Amino acid sequence: xxxxxxxxxxxxxxxxxxxxxxxxxxxxxxxxxxxxxxxxxxxxxxxxxxxxxxxxxxxxxxxxxxxxxxxxxxxxxxxxxxxxxxxxxxxxxxxxxxxxxxxxxxxxxxxxxxxxxxxxxxxxxxxxxxxxxxxxxxxxxxxxxxxxxxxxxxxxxxxxxxxxxxxxxxxxxxxxxxxxxxxxxxxxxxxxxxxxxxxxxxxxxxxxxxxxxxxxxxxxxxxxxxxxxxxxxxxxxxxxxxxxxxxxxxxxxxxxxxxxxxxxxxxxxxxxxxxxxxxxxxxxxxxxxxxxxxxxxxxxx
Amino acid sequence: xxxxxxxxxxxxxxxxxxxxxxxxxxxxxxxxxxxxxxxxxxxxxxxxxxxxxxxxxxxxxxxxxxxxxxxxxxxxxxxxxxxxxxxxxxxxxxxxxxxxxxxxxxxxxxxxxxxxxxxxxxxxxxxxxxxxxxxxxxxxxxxxxxxxxxxxxxxxxxxxxxxxxxxxxxxxxxxxxxxxxxxxxxxxxxxxxxxxxxxxxxxxxxxx
Numbered sequence: 001x002x003x004x005x006x007x008x009x010x011x012x013x014x015x016x017x018x019x020x021x022x023x024x025x026x027x028x029x030x031x032x033x034x035x036x037x038x039x040x041x042x043x044x045x046x047x048x049x050x051x052x053x054x055x056x057x058x059x060x061x062x063x064x065x066x067x068x069x070x071x072x073x074x075x076x077x078x079x080x081x082x083x084x085x086x087x088x089x090x091x092x093x094x095x096x097x098x099x100x101x102x103x104x105x106x107x108x109x110x111x112x113x114x115x116x117x118x119x120x121x122x123x124x125x126x127x128x129x130x131x132x133x134x135x136x137x138x139x140x141x142x143x144x145x146x147x148x149x150x151x152x153x154x155x156x157x158x159x160x161x162x163x164x165x166x167x168x169x170x171x172x173x174x175x176x177x178x179x180x181x182x183x184x185x186x187x188x189x190x191x192x193x194x195x196x197x198x199x200x201x202x203x204x205x206x207x208x209x210x211x212x213x214x215x216x217x218x219x220x221x222x223x224x225x226x227x228x229x230x231x232x233x234x235x236x237x238x239x240x241x242x243x244x245x246x247x248x249x250x251x252x253x254x255x256x257x258x259x260x261x262x263x264x265x266x267x268x269x270x271x272x273x274x275x276x277x278x279x280x281x282x283x284x285x286x287x288x289x290x291x292x293x294x295x296x297x298x299x300x301x
Numbered sequence: 302x303x304x305x306x307x308x309x310x311x312x313x314x315x316x317x318x319x320x321x322x323x324x325x326x327x328x329x330x331x332x333x334x335x336x337x338x339x340x341x342x343x344x345x346x347x348x349x350x351x352x353x354x355x356x357x358x359x360x361x362x363x364x365x366x367x368x369x370x371x372x373x374x375x376x377x378x379x380x381x382x383x384x385x386x387x388x389x390x391x392x393x394x395x396x397x398x399x400x401x402x403x404x405x406x407x408x409x410x411x412x413x414x415x416x417x418x419x420x421x422x423x424x425x426x427x428x429x430x431x432x433x434x435x436x437x438x439x440x441x442x443x444x445x446x447x448x449x450x451x452x453x454x455x456x457x458x459x460x461x462x463x464x465x466x467x468x469x470x471x472x473x474x475x476x477x478x479x480x481x482x483x484x485x486x487x488x489x490x491x492x493x494x495x496x497x498x499x500x501x502x503x504x505x506x507x508x509x
Contacts, residue, residue: 057392059392059393059396059416059418060416060417060418061417061418062416062417063417077474103418103419105417105418105419109417141473142415142417144473144474145415145473146415146416146417147471148470148471148473149396149399149400149403149415149416149470150392150396151470151471152396152399152402152403152467152468152470152471153392153395153396153398153399154395155467155468156395156398156399156402156459156467156468157390157395159459159460159461159468160373160376160459160460161458161459161460162457162458162459162460163387163388164376164380164387164388165373165376166361166370166371166372166373166376166460167370167371167379168319168320168321168368168369168370169315169316169358169368169369169370169371170316170317170319171313171316171317173313173316173317175317
């Protein structure tokens with residue numbers, strides 16, 4: 001694993017002076033068993049990419065640290081901090097040389113190691129020791145905790161799992177599998193539904209916009225003016241369909257309001273016959289007085 | 302209704318269902334006959350499992366219920382039915398999954414603090430897409446981080462009935478064990494140190 005120490009031997013001819021150079025030119029690689037190897041095959045050299053792969057395999061600073069500890073069979077509970085820190089830094093430098101993108105966590109760990117080491121160097125009097133644990137304790141706890149889950153991950157990986165170790169068995173059946181089929185929706189129904197939505201939205205829209213312009217009060221005045229002569233007026237004629245739904249509604253409310261206030265009367269000559277409106281026979285002055293003040297801006301509409 | 306009949310219906314339904322079936326789901330198949338209770342079905346399942354004893358398939362109970370599956374010892378040959386290799390999961394994914402499984406409910410930050418590196422969002426996404434984990438709630442701290450937990454699908458996939466069936470976590474060696482060794486570098490007064498550091502783990506401060 002100690003790839004950093006590997007060295008490339010660039011001059012094969014100098015490597016072994018005892019070899020016969022003419023023979024070497026003909027069959028340099030075929031005599032591995034019979035002859036001493038005279039030339040290092042190129043692919044024995046470990047290219048930097050391989051090292052990169054190896055270094056990238058670490059799952060973080062704790063993983064790297066654990067690797068360093070385990071590789072040397074060190075006791076995790078008694079880490080020689082100076083050595084480990086030195087080795088850790090070598091790897092970090094190597095990673096930087098290879099321009100691997102180093103996560104900030106790696107640098108943080110380097111700093112933590114240095115800090116622990118420096119705290120261990122500080123002289124400790126008996127009183128102080130009683131207050132503080134070994135400076136390594138927290139790091140050891142984290143390493144142990146990480147190692148537990150590293151192992152747990154391995155044991156989860158070894159669990160017999162679907163698609164790798166087992167497969168659900170099934171059998172074909174002639175029985176029709178009843179499929180809960182969702183109802184088909186004809187395009188027409190959708191269009192109709194959409195039309196409803198649009199018309200409902202339109203209602204809101206008109207109501208909202210025209211509220212500014214249409215005043216029930218103003219419309220009451222209009223209706224009163226229309227029936228001013230005292231003659232009967234066809235109820236339907238009071239409405240202007242071109243004003244749309246809102247306009248018609250406002251007129252209707254105006255009529256209701258006028259009736260409530262007793263300013264107009266409504267008569268019907270026969271059941272289901274046309275309705276007629278006329279001004280009330282007994283004048284009520286009070287509400288009429290209030291009208292102009294109520295709707296100064298709408299007069300022109 | 303004969304035991305034989307019940308057994309065959311169970312076998313057939315497990316093969317037809319395309320998913321594990323619980324005892325109560327199986328018992329519903331018999332409802333109209335009104336003759337089978339759950340104990341009877343359990344007996345029939347046991348008998349069926351016994352029958353499968355030396356066959357290529359086996360009966361297994363997972364979180365969602367019983368299923369008939371290929372016996373693991375034949376996985377090598379059976380996997381050759383499909384040219385593509387089964388998906389291999391990265392260590393990062395497995396470690397993240399392990400933390401969620403053993404420590405659920407757990408936040409991403411808690412996963413990070415154990416693993417020492419940031420949680421890869423793609424890993425969480427993959428685990429979610431596989432329906433192995435889900436958000437089970439939010440921790441009541443600032444930011445309300447999501448709490449992650451495993452699903453029944455996760456248990457089914459790994460052939461587990463409950464989360465307790467996960468392999469046990471390794472024990473952590475107690476700090477008290479480590480104290481004498483830790484104090485070796487401070488060689489001048491090893492005996493008194495040992496006592497004093499032991500006091501740190503709440504053991505009182507009396508001399509040993």
